[in-house]
Amino acid sequence: MSEAGDSIVQFDNVGLRYGTDREVLSDISFTLYPGSFYFLTGASGAGKTSMLKLLYLAQRPTRGAISMFGHDLITQPRKSLPNFRRRIGTVFQDFRLITHLSAFDNVALPLRISGMGENEIQKPVADMLEWVGLSHRSHARPATLSGGEQQRVAIARAVIARPEILVADEPTGNVDPEMAVKLLRLFEALNRLGTTVVVATHDVHLLRKVPDSLIMRLDKGKLSDPTGALRYPPKRDIPRREVQP
Amino acid sequence: MALGPVIRRGSPRFGSSASRMLPQARIAGPMPWVIAIMIALTVMAAGAGLSLSNVAANARAEIAGGVTVQVVEGAPAARERQAQRAVIFLTGREDVLSVRRVPDEELAALLEPWLGDSASQSEAVPTPALIDVRLSGPVTGRRLRDLRAELVREVPAARLDAQAGWLAPVFDAIRSLQYLAIGLVVLLALTSIAAVWLAARSALGSNRDTIEVIHHLGGTDGQIARIFQRSIGMDASLGGAAGLALGVGAMFVLGQQFAALGSGLVAGGSLSLGDWLAIAAVPLAGVLLAILTARITVTGALRRML
Numbered sequence: 001m002s003e004a005g006d007s008i009v010q011f012d013n014v015g016l017r018y019g020t021d022r023e024v025l026s027d028i029s030f031t032l033y034p035g036s037f038y039f040l041t042g043a044s045g046a047g048k049t050s051m052l053k054l055l056y057l058a059q060r061p062t063r064g065a066i067s068m069f070g071h072d073l074i075t076q077p078r079k080s081l082p083n084f085r086r087r088i089g090t091v092f093q094d095f096r097l098i099t100h101l102s103a104f105d106n107v108a109l110p111l112r113i114s115g116m117g118e119n120e121i122q123k124p125v126a127d128m129l130e131w132v133g134l135s136h137r138s139h140a141r142p143a144t145l146s147g148g149e150q151q152r153v154a155i156a157r158a159v160i161a162r163p164e165i166l167v168a169d170e171p172t173g174n175v176d177p178e179m180a181v182k183l184l185r186l187f188e189a190l191n192r193l194g195t196t197v198v199v200a201t202h203d204v205h206l207l208r209k210v211p212d213s214l215i216m217r218l219d220k221g222k223l224s225d226p227t228g229a230l231r232y233p234p235k236r237d238i239p240r241r242e243v244q245p
Numbered sequence: 246m247a248l249g250p251v252i253r254r255g256s257p258r259f260g261s262s263a264s265r266m267l268p269q270a271r272i273a274g275p276m277p278w279v280i281a282i283m284i285a286l287t288v289m290a291a292g293a294g295l296s297l298s299n300v301a302a303n304a305r306a307e308i309a310g311g312v313t314v315q316v317v318e319g320a321p322a323a324r325e326r327q328a329q330r331a332v333i334f335l336t337g338r339e340d341v342l343s344v345r346r347v348p349d350e351e352l353a354a355l356l357e358p359w360l361g362d363s364a365s366q367s368e369a370v371p372t373p374a375l376i377d378v379r380l381s382g383p384v385t386g387r388r389l390r391d392l393r394a395e396l397v398r399e400v401p402a403a404r405l406d407a408q409a410g411w412l413a414p415v416f417d418a419i420r421s422l423q424y425l426a427i428g429l430v431v432l433l434a435l436t437s438i439a440a441v442w443l444a445a446r447s448a449l450g451s452n453r454d455t456i457e458v459i460h461h462l463g464g465t466d467g468q469i470a471r472i473f474q475r476s477i478g479m480d481a482s483l484g485g486a487a488g489l490a491l492g493v494g495a496m497f498v499l500g501q502q503f504a505a506l507g508s509g510l511v512a513g514g515s516l517s518l519g520d521w522l523a524i525a526a527v528p529l530a531g532v533l534l535a536i537l538t539a540r541i542t543v544t545g546a547l548r549r550m551l
Contacts, residue, residue: 028367058461060551079465081551086463096458115463 007067008165008196009055016050016062024050025221028064032198034164037191039207040200042218043094048200049093049169051218055080055198056090056167069164085112089163089195091171095154096140099133103129103153104138110161128156131186132180147174153185155183159190166190172206276444276477277484283437284488284531285495287430288524292496294426295523296514301419303514304412309407310384312392314376318402321371324413328374329402340381347375373404384409434534441481441535445473446544449509470543474536481535485528493524 016025036112042048054066057073066073066110067076068084078085089110097106107128108191111121129138132152142150151174159168166187172180188210191197199206208240217224267518314331318324329345335344352375360370380388384407409416448457459469503514517523 058551078548078551082460082463082465084463085461088463090461092461096454096461098412098455098458100455107460110462113459113462113468 007148008034008035010067010068011054012067014054014066016047016054016059016243017062018158020211023062023221025054025061025218029183030216030223032165032196033047033116034196035191035194036186036198037197037210039210039213040198040218041202041204041207041215043202046218048202048218049219050221052090052169052198052200055165056088062195069143071178077085081116083114085184087163087164088136089158089166091151091154091166093169095142095150097150097157100140102139102141102181103134104146106142106153107156107160109157114161124160132156132183136244148176148179149156150182151175152179155186162190163195166195168197168199170201171199172201174201180206181209204205254532274480276440276480277487279440279444280437280481280484280531280535281434281487281491283440284485284528286301287433287437287531288424288492288527289491289495290429290433291527292492292516292520292524293425294430295516296521297423297426298420299513299520301423304419305417307407308408309410310380310382312378312384312389313408314396315404315406315407316374316376316400316402317404318368318373319371322369324374324402327400327402328376331396331403332374332509334399335376335378335397341378342376342381343379345377347377389470396442437531437534438538441477441538442542444547445477445539448473448476450541456547457550460547466544466547469547472539473511473539473543477539478532478536481526481532485531486532488526489528493529498522 009030011028014028015023018025028051040048040051045218049119050059054061054156060074065234069079071079071084073084092231098109101109104125108125111124126135126138129135131150134149134152134154134156135151137145140149145153151171155171158168168187171187172183175183184206187197188198205211246526265396314335315330316324316331318327331411332344332346333343356372382390389405396405425439454471500515
């Protein structure tokens, strides 16, 4: 592993295949830096979701090396992975809300997993639901929420524990433009606090909404680098923002 | 909006929220009922095994050192003479604790079911004189042979047998029934494990999405397993309590019916406080077994996930 420096994620010649099929990702190499905002774009089937699966540790690569938070993930024992996952917030494309839990309990899940007491979680979860405009729906089950509401609950769940990396798969796909901008502002707020954000999207309009963002493009499992985000040293300065306490 | 603090603390418990992680079927589901039936059968089998063990222990204690002397002589006067001589001979020995001549009336009452009233008509059917002897210490084969030889020199019509000898088939039968009870308890425990294993596998399958989400959010195998342990532990506790009540109820009814027989042998099978405590431990063991099985099943399945 080279050039890790102060990187938060580094992929070196990573390949991924499911079973005996051809590789869905080939020779992927890039470096992500703390406090940066990345868009991952590409057509449907380009491998965006597979790439994100590697990032949120749902999948091991079939070849290559991945370093995260300064640790080589390939050699990490399985039992240490939950501690890595707790540092990553994930917005799944299909939301993956737990159907028998209320919106409140879904959002509270990462805090409960982390061991926070019931009285400690009430306020942050209520605040988060208020921010995504769902205070009045906190007791509603996912089945009774609209697609956009479910998406906002999924996003609230992903950011509630202030992850170091936020990985979002098409996070604005089911919300109106106004809410999409609002959610992006939430990601930016999190980004300003030092979270590295990776948003997979095929919506080119979204890219313009975050001027300081860097773009990675996937095409048939190969990565291209239109903004020089992946070069070392980078083509342009990675935005360095003051981290708020 | 203030974002929450960064949180990452080991593998804590979910606490009271764990019960909400999985949808609970409780008594509407089959699991508590399956466990209740298993526990009830196990309680009955364990109770029967303990009762038989007590029967055997009491009977053994009662006949330990017991020897029966029969004076087989057709002529009543000679039989009486020889019986008295046998009693005197045995009473004078240091290794004999007690000698009791079985009265003729008691002997006639014993034989009446087979011989009818004629058993009491002293000479209609000649019956041997019976002497119940209790020796100090166990009756070994050599001791029995020596005593027999000395007795026959004094009383030629005497025949001597250890009581344990003619009760041996009864003890063998009791021992077989005890093994059967132990076998039943083991089989029921294995069946319970299989039932819990199937239930845990089924719960894993139907809650796979929930498990994957908790897993992706940083839940450890231990945290996820504890959710299932809690769920199956609750089912097993409900089933165990119902099964214990059912099993003890059945044992009580059976105990009443056996007590009505008035048999000394059956009376020796009553359960002690220790036995009842052992029976009360059956559902507890069942709950622990269910929890352990659920944990092994769930962690085994989770290990196949990254």
